[in-house]
Amino acid sequence: MSHSPFGLFGRPAGDPGFTVAIEIGTDLYDLELEQQCRILELTGRPGADFDQSATGCARVVYELPHTGWVQAGTDALDVLQAVLGEFEVFGAEICRSDLWAEEPIFPTMPSEVRTGRPPDQDLTVVTVELDSSVRRSTADLGRALLELRAVGGAHCTPAPEDRHHLIVTMPNRSSLVSASAVAGKCLIPVGHMWQINRVRVVESQTYHLELEDRARYHPPRVPDWQFALGGEDGRMVVVPDGSANLHGWTVASRQSDGQEHTAELTRDLVWIDEAGLVNLLGHGDRIEAWTATLPGSALLTSFATPQGTEFLVDRWDGMTNWLVETLVRNGSGLIVDLGPGGYVAPVDEDVDDDLGLADVLDPDDEVINAQLHVLDDGVVMVRRSRTVLRRLRLGDHSVEGLELDVWHHDGHFDDCTDGYLFTSDLHLAASACTAWFRDHGGLEALDALGCDYSFADALPATDREDA
Structure with a gap:
């Protein structure tokens, strides 16, 4: 089996393996325990578990070590077909496991957010990320687009760290499985020219819903946050506005010894009292919010978007929230x-003790x-x-x-x-x-x-x- 990143059996450098995600059409918090167990049974892969998609829906995720993108894609198709027989599925994705650890949400760039338009018909959107560690010419990128245009309209958008996203819109799909299979065949010649980092196939309505969410909430500043009161396993940062789209956002912190730490914001249930203070003590109303746990008594330093835009935390706001937590x-x-x-x-020790x-x-x-x-x-x-x-x-x-x-x-x-x-x-x-x-x-x-x-x-x- 080839250890080159190219070809049918290609593996990326370092052999990180691939992660597979199947996107279920149900909110993660609405998925009953019996449904979760059944989906994991249908998946049939060791270590499979659930997390959230960009829209808050459930994703069943598992890793395939020592694989290339073709083998991972074939395995994902088998699982997709099995799950789709009993549950509504919006999409599927394969991604290099080392990249998934840093970017679990496909990082749609602002340029795509601005230009994307909801289609008039039900389509399938395929997004392919090409690695750019080896410099290639514009002509090479054009040849990759030409291969994909055999199945639908295709264009290229920028991606983080100078990578490339190829967006393909496939018309008249008969099923998500067949659309994925067709897209996979078209990607084989592309895989001989480029290292493929990740591929996502998703229904167009879901894709454009994500774009609308990112367009509505792409804040030019740090979201309103506070420290949750009553945490025992570290300091919890909470953004109480659970309706904000912070999928893929991370927070950075620094401890007193200078060590830095990064954590991803995830949805969680907390309480908020009448004074608007978030707590883990059960005081007030229970709400869904965005949370991240910092180690020990680390102080929050910044927020970062999935695209890498960093927003530094105002140090005065940090001081205020720290004092509230202390009180x-x-x-x-x-x-x-x-x-x-x-x-x-500078106190005079000889002064009269009766003086103030x-x-x-x-x-x-x-x-x-x-x-x-x-x-x-x-x-x-x-x-x-x-x-x-x-x-x-x-x-x-x-x-x-x-x-x-x-x-x-x-x-x-x-x-x-x-x-x-x-x-x-x-x-x-x-x-x-x-x-x-x-x-x-x-x-x-x-x-x-x-x-x-x-x-x-x-x-x-x-x-x-x-x-």
Whole structure:
């Protein structure tokens, strides 16, 4: 068997094998367990499992190691025919397994999104991706298109990393199986000239529905996101708008030691409370959202589209979401101090102990500080100052009699130069701190920002029944 990427038995360099996906005409979350078991039985391939297509429908996916595209295509046709006998099927795809691991959704480029038009009749769309690791002439690409035009209209569009997509529209199809077989025969001479990375055969209505989704939601910015509260196996990033088309999108994060991590956004069920905070604790309404889990306490750095467009996360938004997550994870008595990480207050040790903090600090030594103090009943006190804030020793954390959501500038705290606020809106509390540093120091202040936590002490519980 040839280890060249060309010919009937060709294998790509490195012999990565091929992945096969059969697209079922049912939403993944609507597919009953019995149906899943039956589809896997019809598939009859070891390791077969389900994931989502670009439109949210179920795909049964399995790998074929040590194969080329022809053998993978033949196997996919057999499975397609078996599944199609009992279930509605929209399409089938074969893809190099190493490429599938990076791009599980066929990366339709923006140029195709803009030019694609829904057909007036029921057709089949075949998309072929050619590898461009070996430079070939425009004439070679033209010859490949000529082979495909024997079965329908064909054109070429750009693909990621300078690869090529050949789009073929086949009229008057009798069945998805026969259309796939015809397309496969036309690709044999192409496979002698080019390394074929992936082939997808799909009903035209599904193909153009995907194009419409990508055209409707191709955001020029980072989608609205937050950290889910209550996660135990890492930090979960959530885009609450489950209707957004983020198929194939990924998120990047960075840990404190500099290690970077990438994860794909997938649909999942989470909860959202009345305040709009997403959680994994069962609080509020259950919704379908886009999620990705980051390792440990890594911070989110960017989102990326399937086409490779990267959107950097606004660092101030990241700070706000991190503070919200911190406040929810801990109960009454938590104090979060924010200020320049390397700052040391120039306090005179010989000064009278009865004097307040504001009296012993140099008034010309301005330093931007903020403090969050968690009280009872989900209320947070926010204090902002141009000098160091001390940790208050409150008699209790009761919120009875406090006026919420109003900034106070009455000088009640001698160390608090720019007001304090009581609020149960955690996002407001976090945003108040973020805005304070953003407006007084900008990114330079963010780069130098330090954080210190103080937790309430607990008395021994030896006499309690629940100890």
